[in-house]
Amino acid sequence: MLISIFLGTLLFTVAHFLPSYKNLILNGNNVPDPCCPRRTWGRVGHSAPNSRDLNNFGRDFQRNGHKFTEELCLADSDRDGVPNGVELGLNTTRHNIQTLCQFVASYTFNAKLINFLERKSLLGRPIGHPGICDQNSCPPNLRYRCGRC
Numbered sequence: 326m327l328i329s330i331f332l333g334t335l336l337f338t339v340a341h342f343l344p345s346y347k348n349l350i351l352n353g354n355n356v357p358d359p360c361c362p363r364r365t366w367g368r369v370g371h372s373a374p375n376s377r378d379l380n381n382f383g384r385d386f387q388r389n390g391h392k393f394t395e396e397l398c399l400a401d402s403d404r405d406g407v408p409n410g411v412e413l414g415l416n417t418t419r420h421n422i423q424t425l426c427q428f429v430a431s432y433t434f435n436a437k438l439i440n441f442l443e444r445k446s447l448l449g450r451p452i453g454h455p456g457i458c459d460q461n462s463c464p465p466n467l468r469y470r471c472g473r474c
């Protein structure tokens with residue numbers, strides 16, 4: 326009995342202090358839920374808001390050492406034809422996506438960088454989900470099927 330309580334407490338403590346990866350992803354706290362328009366997707370790298378399974382963006386993020394690199398920014402993890410950086414809100418009206426991704430990846434990812442990007446109108450709200458194929462350009466076999474909202 327005591328061992329169960331100890332292990333339960335230890336598990337809760339470890340889970341509570343696991344890093345929140347969404348703070349390491351551009352607009353990671355604002356990624357829309359493609360099925361429920363007013364909601365955000367709680368775990369961007371996961372195949373469902375409360376799932377432990379990774380989606381393609383989560384697998385790419387993991388392969389990149391949990392860093393939002395230029396390569397990850399330029400990649401199209403969900404294969405909908407839209408680069409991750411664009412889905413996550415980078416504004417390509419003045420600079421191309423390669424320049425923006427290179428710029429973002431060259432700085433330490435923190436609130437100061439995000440504020441700079443927003444102030445310069447280089448970052449807006451996400452337009453889609455980088456790991457869930459939710460754009461009209463999605464091949465039918467990859468399109469995410471929504472459950473209930």
Ligand SMILES: [Ca+2]
Pocket residue numbers: 400401402403404405406407408409412454455
């Ligand atoms: Ca995409």
